Every structure is written in C-alpha cells, then in structure tokens.
Amino acid sequence: MNYIEISVRTNHTAAEAVSQILVDLGAKGTVVDDPLLINYLRANGGWQLTDIPEQHDTETVTVTAYYPENALWQEQLQKINAELLAIEKRIGKFRYGDLLFRTVSEEDWANEWKRYFHVTHVGERLVIRPSWENYTPAAGEKVITIDPGMAFGTGTHHTTNMCMARLEKIVKPGMKVFDVGTGSGILAIAAALLGAGNIKAVDIDAVAVRVAGENIANNGLDCKIDVRVGDLLHGTEGKADLIIANIIADIVIQLIPDVAVKLNPGGTFLASGIIEERAGDVERAAMEKGLKLSHMEHRGGWVVMEFGMA
Secondary structure (H helix, E strand, O other): OEEEEEEEEEOHHHHHHHHHHHHHOOOOEEEEEOHHHHHHHHHOOOEOOOOOOOOOOOOOEEEEEEEEOOOOHHHHHHHHHHHHHHHHHHHOOOEOOOOEEEEEEHHHHHHHHHHHOOOEEEOOOEEEEEOOOOOOOOOOOEEEEEOOOOOOOOOOOHHHHHHHHHHHHHOOOOOEEEEEOOOOOHHHHHHHHOOOOEEEEEEOOHHHHHHHHHHHHHOOOOOOEEEEEOOHHHHOOOOEEEEEEEOOHHHHHHHHHHHHHHEEEEEEEEEEEEEHHHHHHHHHHHHHOOEEEEEEEEEOOEEEEEEEEO
C-alpha cells in the first residue's frame, strides 16, 4: 500500500493542535520534527549515536502525517486545510507556507522516522533502545526495547522523556499503575522495569494497543502489564497508586474527575503532553477535584505535572 505524506510547517505553540487535527482526520501515523528537541538531545548526550546535524532554524516545527492513498485522499487534504484555516481565524496565522504532500511507499513510511530514533538515556537509569540497534547496558541500567510502529512514544519527545525521569523518582516496588493513552507502551514498560507490580495500560486506538502488546512481550513483561482498548480510565477496574496520562491538556482535564475517584489514598497522578500555556488550566481543574500540584517541570515549551490528593 502507498501512503500520502502530508506535512505542516508550524510553530512550537501550535504543534500540539496541528498534530491532534491530523490524528482526528484519520492519520495512520505522525512524526513531529522539533528542532529544539534535536538540539537538546545532541547537547545533553541523550543520543548514543546520530547523524543529524545541529538545527539552526529552531522556530519551525514540521508535523507530518500519513494517510492511505485512495480515491478520497484529495478530499482529505481539503478537510485538513479547512480545519487549519478555521483555527487560524480564531488564534492567528501559525503556518509557514502551504501544506506539503507526496506519495510514499509503506516501506518508506515505516523507515522515514527511524533516522530520528536512536539509543537514548533518560534520567539516571532508563535507557531506550530501538529494536533495530544494539546496546550493552552499564550496571544498574534498565533497558527498554521499543519499536513504536504506528503508535506514539519513542521516549525522545520532551513530554515522554520528562515522564520517564519522574517515574524513576515516584515508582515504588509493587505499586499498582494505570497508564492512560499508552501509545507504544513505553511508560508502562518503564514503570514495570522500575518495580511496579501490576499495570493496566489502555488506549482508544486498537493499533496502539497491538503495538504496545508487542513491545511489552519483547521486553518480557506480559506477566506485569495488561494492555487493552479503552477510552481514558473506562478500560480499568479498581484503583491505582499511580495514574499516568501523557496525552494533551484538554484530554487530561477531561480525565481528572475520574482520576480523583480512581486514585488510592496517597496516590499520584502524573500528567504530561501539556504545553506551558495550558498548565494553569490543568492545575485549576485538578484543584476543583481535590488534587494538589506537588511537582512541575518545564522543557522545550512542555510541562510534566505531578499531583496528589489535597
């Protein structure tokens, strides 16, 4: 099968909204080319190896989506453009140039994003290893072998990276965890390797659930992690000591009422996928439901927020 690759050149503030529009309109996979993230990983030694040069235009973020090539793809292109124009009428222009599109083969699509994904060190102990690269861990390192395929989550994006670093601080042996919007399953796998005892991972996307299941199996964690299709916390039973949601601000806000009910006493809610400008909205929604912000970190225009019961 061939795919239509559609790219939108935008800014950091609008990248999240653009990505969501492309997914809502049926994208089978997306790639966010963030020059600030690339430079951060290069400068901090996060990548074990890379042939990507330093990025000089750090203002332009390119969001690329892939759609199956069929008789309706031109209609799809018009819908995307119409949605982007509608947002620009409300918040002002955020695109640099027109939509770009081209036809790519399935093999090209599957391999295109791999040039941005290499062995990556996160926090003090976690190491992310793409399934196609070799790595010999140092003493004490926890290696996550991942192949995200069509699901979100290589661990290199600021949101996922910050979540994983916080998991090193907050995961306790045997704790029960819910991972909402699991994507590739990377955060559930990290929690399991750090000692969590029982993990329920859910995603509304059946493709993501399949990919996450494959990654969980490849890491030998089938006995610890149960992954299934579910809409937010509706795919979970009982309560958890830790609830993780690396999604977007609006969905995090929508999730908060259920989080307040699903957390065990003394439990923690770890939320990310939130741009800095929306952190106040998330905190207010959490406070209304008895959740108190205990920790927040910023990186590259994104935040990770940690809440406990007030």
